[in-house]
Amino acid sequence: xxxxxxxxxxxxxxxxxxxxxxxxxxxxxxxxxxxxxxxxxxxxxxxxxxxxxxxxxxxxxxxxxxxxxxxxxxxxxxxxxxxxxxxxxxxxxxxxxxxxxxxxxxxxxxxxxxx
Amino acid sequence: xxxxxxxxxxxxxxxxxxxxxxxxxxxxxxxxxxxxxxxxxxxxxxxxxxxxxxxxxxxxxxxxxxxxxxxxxxxxxxxxxxxxxxxxxxxxxxxxxxxxxxxxxxxxxxxxxxx
Numbered sequence: 001x002x003x004x005x006x007x008x009x010x011x012x013x014x015x016x017x018x019x020x021x022x023x024x025x026x027x028x029x030x031x032x033x034x035x036x037x038x039x040x041x042x043x044x045x046x047x048x049x050x051x052x053x054x055x056x057x058x059x060x061x062x063x064x065x066x067x068x069x070x071x072x073x074x075x076x077x078x079x080x081x082x083x084x085x086x087x088x089x090x091x092x093x094x095x096x097x098x099x100x101x102x103x104x105x106x107x108x109x110x111x112x113x114x115x
Numbered sequence: 116x117x118x119x120x121x122x123x124x125x126x127x128x129x130x131x132x133x134x135x136x137x138x139x140x141x142x143x144x145x146x147x148x149x150x151x152x153x154x155x156x157x158x159x160x161x162x163x164x165x166x167x168x169x170x171x172x173x174x175x176x177x178x179x180x181x182x183x184x185x186x187x188x189x190x191x192x193x194x195x196x197x198x199x200x201x202x203x204x205x206x207x208x209x210x211x212x213x214x215x216x217x218x219x220x221x222x223x224x225x226x227x228x229x230x
Binding site: 004006031033035040041042043044045048055056091093095102103104105106107108109111 | 119149151156157158159160161164205207215216217218219220221222223
């Protein structure tokens with residue numbers, strides 16, 4: 001059973017370009033979460049999605065950031081017109097539908113560098 | 116709003132000695148508490164969790180943590196440290212009625228175990 005798969009592992013973008021980060025949850029998991037880790041900081045919650053639904057996006061910046069989890073395929077975190085401050089590690093986590101006592105399983109992250 | 120404090124940026128311990136990594140939390144109601152470990156350029160690996168029940172929780176790789184409600188603490192411990200335990204450790208809390216894995220993380224504590 002493969003874990004949470006994220007790609008690419010490393011992504012370099014010039015200022016103003018778009019960044020697309022992909023996340024495939026663990027088999028049997030239908031809940032996906034995106035977190036951002038800035039240098040020397042802990043992880044910050046960004047968004048929680050179920051298939052075709054955004055459930056909680058309270059941690060998402062209001063502009064340039066969007067997320068989706070389509071019926072088929074991976075979850076995508078999209079950052080438009082990237083700026084240097086977007087440089088960070090972006091982690092995806094997944095959990096099964098039964099939420100009560102489970103823990104989230106994290107992917108290895110995508111390290112975005114904006115030059 | 117819930118919060119987590121990890122008061123030590125770094126903990127140094129000699130191999131074979133016991134280790135403690137401190138965590139205190141603030142949340143309304145009974146918390147769900149987690150410890151994760153992050154190795155360099157890797158994702159987060161789940162170590163252990165407290166949901167309910169016994170205050171002493173045993174987890175992976177010989178780690179354990181003690182939930183102390185009166186002190187609002189959830190310190191991570193190991194009786195005998197290994198050099199391979201050197202990593203970044205994160206404490207996280209989830210509010211009990213959140214219903215999903217919206218975790219609030221501490222800023223992390225770097226553990227260095229010397230030979």
